[in-house]
Structures are given as C-alpha cells and as structure tokens.
Amino acid sequence: MTTLKISTVALLLTATAAPVLADEAATCGTVRYSDPGWTDITATNGVAATLLEGLGYTPEIATLSVPVGYEALKNGDTDLFLGNWMPAQQKFRDDLDAAGTIQELVQNLEGAKFTLAVNAPGAEAGVADFADLDAQKDAFDGKIYGIEPGAPANQSIQAMIDADEFGLGDWTLVESGEQAMLAQVGRNANAGTPTVFLAWAPHPMNEALQITYLSGGDERFGPDYGGATVHTLARTEWVEACPNAAKLFGQLVFDVSMENVLMGKILEDGMDAKEAARGWIADHPEVAATWLEGVTTLDGQPGNDAVMAAVSK
Structure with a gap:
C-alpha cells in the first residue's frame, strides 16, 4: 500500500470515529440513576458518582421510593439502578423483565x-x-x-x-x-x-x-x-448508546465489608457519600483498577489515570 493510500485510510478512519465519539459524549454525558433513601445504596451511588465525575461524566441522582424508582427506570426517566435487592424485589424485577427494555449489568453484591x-x-x-x-x-x-x-x-x-x-x-x-x-x-x-x-x-x-x-x-x-444479592439494572437502549459508561457499571462490584465502612462514614461521621467514596478509592487503587479496566474518560482518555488523579486532589 502506498503512503498516499495509507494516509487516505487514516483520514477516513479519523473522520468516521470523531462523530461517533462526539455523539456518545452528547448522549451519555449525564448518567441518571436513583436512590431509594437507603444508606447502602447512597454509599454505592456515591462511589459511582465519584468514578463518573473523574471520567468527565455528570451523575444525576434522583431520590425516589422503590416503586417510583422502578417506574422511572421502566419509563426511561432514569438510566440505571444499583439497588435491585433479590429476592425481596422479585415482583418489580418480573415487571421490568416483562417490559423487555431493561437488562442486568452485574450482581454487584453477595452476602447480604x-x-x-x-x-x-x-x-x-x-x-x-x-x-x-x-x-x-x-x-x-x-x-x-x-x-x-x-x-x-x-x-x-x-x-x-x-x-x-x-x-x-x-x-x-x-x-x-x-x-x-x-x-x-x-x-x-x-x-x-x-x-x-x-x-x-x-x-x-x-x-x-x-x-x-x-x-x-x-x-x-x-x-x-x-440471604440476598444486589444487582445493577440498566435500560437496554442506554447500554447500547453508552457502551463505555455501561462497561464501568458492569464491572462495579462491592463487598459487605466495604459497604459497612462507607455507610459508617456517612451515618456516623457525617460525611457526604462522594467524600467517603473519594477517600476509599484513594486508599484502594487496586480495586478501582478492576472497576476501570478498559474504561475511558468521556473524551476517550485512560479512565483509571483520570479517576486516581481526581480522588487524589
């Protein structure tokens, strides 16, 4: 292949990729999810918000009761829910599954x-x-x-x-x-x-x-x-439109010990959920690296570097 041909192909690839990245940034820059007012979900939502902000996204968390939160997810008013407790919420899960517009990204907690x-x-x-x-x-x-x-x-x-x-x-x-x-x-x-x-x-x-x-x-x-497990649910359309953010949430898993620590900082020390999350992430970079593997910032830069720089400020 001649130098001219190689240059032409490179230019075509650049021209094709740039609008896709721009479209994703415009569509996915704000990530909407809900909080039923439970401290465990407030804690995990805070972790998610801290990661999203470090990646250049804007988290938008609505405080909604469980039934209203599920309706918001079903109707497309939110994108995600990190608090699907099973089997206690089986009825809501069945309703979402019947609608066919929601998918599970990950089981984010076991041992509950x-x-x-x-x-x-x-x-x-x-x-x-x-x-x-x-x-x-x-x-x-x-x-x-x-x-x-x-x-x-x-x-x-x-x-x-x-x-x-x-x-x-x-x-x-x-x-x-x-x-x-x-x-x-x-x-x-x-x-x-x-x-x-x-x-x-x-x-x-x-x-x-x-x-x-x-x-x-x-x-x-x-x-x-x-005995329960907790799952992360997302709108299928959002997952398809925002694969980078969806990848993050598909890898975002917690354990009981971690959540106990974060919840204690919120309830007993009076910390904001994101403040507690920033400290925990800064102290556990090896865990954050697993969450952020293969995830980029909203503008396509290495995600783990950006988040660790943000939480270290």
Whole structure:
C-alpha cells in the first residue's frame, strides 16, 4: 500500500470515529440513576458518582421510593439502578423483565441479608423466631417497625399481617425512613423496650446495635435469614448508546465489608457519600483498577489515570 493510500485510510478512519465519539459524549454525558433513601445504596451511588465525575461524566441522582424508582427506570426517566435487592424485589424485577427494555449489568453484591430482627431487650424476652413474637405482643406493643412506605419489604410484612401468619394479624406495621426507624430502635433499646424491626446487612447497624436476626421467615424473606444479592439494572437502549459508561457499571462490584465502612462514614461521621467514596478509592487503587479496566474518560482518555488523579486532589 502506498503512503498516499495509507494516509487516505487514516483520514477516513479519523473522520468516521470523531462523530461517533462526539455523539456518545452528547448522549451519555449525564448518567441518571436513583436512590431509594437507603444508606447502602447512597454509599454505592456515591462511589459511582465519584468514578463518573473523574471520567468527565455528570451523575444525576434522583431520590425516589422503590416503586417510583422502578417506574422511572421502566419509563426511561432514569438510566440505571444499583439497588435491585433479590429476592425481596422479585415482583418489580418480573415487571421490568416483562417490559423487555431493561437488562442486568452485574450482581454487584453477595452476602447480604434482609429480614426481621429484634433489639437486645427483644432477644432477652426470648424471641429468636417469627413464631415467638405473638406470645410477647404486649412487650412489643404489637408493632413491627419497617422502612419507607411502598418498600417491597414493608409489603411482605403487611402481607404477613393480613394473612395472620404466626398469629400476627392484630399487629401493626409502623412505616418510616431507614434512619428514623433505627433511631426508634436505639431509643427503645436504651429504655429496655423490646422491638422488632426490619434489619439487613451490609449496614453499620450491625455494629452499633445488638441485633438478633429472627429465623422462621423463609417464606416471606427467603432462606438464610433473608440471604440476598444486589444487582445493577440498566435500560437496554442506554447500554447500547453508552457502551463505555455501561462497561464501568458492569464491572462495579462491592463487598459487605466495604459497604459497612462507607455507610459508617456517612451515618456516623457525617460525611457526604462522594467524600467517603473519594477517600476509599484513594486508599484502594487496586480495586478501582478492576472497576476501570478498559474504561475511558468521556473524551476517550485512560479512565483509571483520570479517576486516581481526581480522588487524589
């Protein structure tokens, strides 16, 4: 091939590639995802936002309840969700799968659990299983403390009450946000009041409170104390239009220990989620390298170099 021909081919390739990169930057520069108000998802969303900003993207995080968040994903109002807890959210996942417009990018966490638990006074009252609760109804004031209204776990608790399972038909579900619920549990523990509530790991509550997870809830919460995995979902159209950002999220996986640390910094140290994430990423460059393998900045530069430079400022 002559020098003229080689130069012509190079020019053609450059002319072809540049508009594609420009189009992707214009389409994908803002990445939209949601936060249901759970500290674990706030923490992982903060990690994602820190990485995205280091790569030149703009993260846009909307605070939406679980049902509204799934509708937003289904309707194309958001691009991603990092908090698909399974099997607790199976109903929502089935709806998305039926729509055929969403795909799973990765299982981002394993080793999680999610079921009812009691505080120390509750355990001292002899409650270790769902079946132990009703005999102690008066001590517990007939209340089960849940999280925000509309959450699938609350729906499972309410369904259990409605069906009078374990004799709980005359108990009441108290719905509130995660932090309000845990504040109530802590106050009750200090007052010596037995309390049953929705508990999960990862979460620093497991370090801050004496928690006894209850057996017997397999039908509603699954085996192994509601053993769960967490998944990242994305709109198929977004994945196709934004392969670089999608690659990042397909490689973005966490572990329980990491999330406990980040959540503790948010809840106990008062850090912003991105501030906590920047420190963690700076201290664990080897993990960040696996997340960013083959990922570039929005304008096509090496992604890992850009992120590490950003978190080191």
